[in-house]
Amino acid sequence: MTSLLLQRVRTPRWAGWLLLAAGALLALWLPNGLYPAVAVDMLCWALFAVAIDLLLGYGGLLSFGHAAFWGTSAYTAGLIAAHLGVPFPVAVLGGALAAAALAAPIGYLAVKRSGIYFAMVTLAFAQLVYFVANGWSSVTGGENGLQSVPRELFGLDLSDPYYFYYAALPMAALGLLLAWRIVHSPFGRVLVAIRDNPARARALGYPAHRYKLLAFVLSAFVAGLGGGLFAVAHGFVSLDVVHWTTSGKGVVLVVLGGIGTLWGGVVGAALVVNLEDQLSQAGFTLIGLVTGGIFVLVVLLFRRGLWGSAVALLRRYSRL
């Protein structure tokens, strides 16, 4: 089967730094328009989207079950923060590690299939995690969720989301840098080679399954950073974090931003989170109509996504 999923878009090296600068600028602009709580959400979802694109854009594997890792980390980080009283970055890191640990067995089974099967299998495993989270209510709170997750950081008062944005930004930046590092490492190059031509990569001696599995675990870790941060930012964890709609939302961020662009997911997250906030303030509750509509439009008309199209345009004009 020919993989036409990815038109190659090579993002210039400085683009990521531009994005970081944008994040910092966003922070400066915060008092003037954007709600800080929304900005924190953008960071979390950006991590989630970049994690999914790490796997989809570079490994050619569409995970439709990343809510399992986002949610597992959210619950774990929430429990650690609530019961151990450690600084919140430690709790988030613990959550991300738990997500990575869960990704190992799921990934081991899922990478046995590729293409569309991989999407179905990950979706199904995420549903398993959902039922466990729902049923194991003594730990997760079931349908009531996990209440009162504290935001502890060396006794600083982070109750104002404006300050919490600054506390969360370095963590998000580290997660994004990690993803960037993975993609631009020898490991990332091999991953792309396996995506483009698995048979040749195997013939060259690269164990394709093991590479895919490692990519899956790393992706779950980055997604977990987002999920853990999300739990701390909101102060509670609801069952939604492991629902399949959360997986779908993560994928739409990537598709809108541009598959295989890595930073596209950040742009997608910024746009969609902001849009959802505006809509919910306007009293519009049919979020699925919007998310679904974005899916349909982008897939039909705009397959490179925003970042991919922008980079392609930039390249075309710089060549002229």
Next chain:
Amino acid sequence: MGFLTQTFNGLVGGSFYALLALGLAVIFGMLRVVNFAHGAFYMLGAFGAYVLLAEAGISFWWALLAVPVVLGLLGILLERTLIRRLSALDPLYNFLLTFGLTLMLQDVVKSRYGSQSNPYGAPAGLRGTVDLGLFDFPAYRVFVFGVAVLLCVGVWWLLTRTRVGTVVRAATERPELTRALGIDVGRWIAPVFGFGVALAALAGVLAAPMRAVNPLMGADLIIGVFAVVVIGGLGSVFGSVAAGFGIGLLQAWSEAYGPGLLAQTLIFLVMALVLLFRPAGLFGREELPT
């Protein structure tokens, strides 16, 4: 409840898995598209029956006939207008497209009818129970199982004993060769898609008197059906149907004799086992190297 009653319950539950997996497998065979919206069409089928009765007084029997036809035509339209545009690309694009459509359809129904469950009574004549010799069983459930078996056998007959079926099977296995033999494969793509959608809609109408009619009923079911077709092997129509009934049985038994969580998660645990020992599915063939 006795073991036999549970077993029959399992076959009835499995009927829905089998019908949905059947449509999914037929569509996948012909188009290489995994139709995420399959669950949404099942949901629309159930809502179709509910709306026809509540707002026009049209009975179950007419709904059973009309709803699959209407939704099947809608499926043909969908294939012609949207899915066809992406057919030359990676199949994941159509998966994403149909996922987006699912979210939209769900919200449209939710905005009109809310997310609570709507009651729909069993049709007159199928209320009460029938004596199956060893035990009494609700008549409507016997009817559902009978229809499902009839449809599965009917599709098997269509695929193996008719010219259309031969074309579809040939196009499934060797699309290029079939074209080279002068058969217009493209002509059959939209009808096959519409047929698969009609099967999902019919399953939805059948589900209306048994299960809660609500906007999310399809999405919850379709994820289980994905696991079923991974277990059976999506390329295999027979495997998908067999896995559907098999999973229905296991689920009914575990519901009766095991802890509650097991019945909910069983389908995914079985999928994990199948992936571990037979990644291509119980009745599937190894994927061609990509």
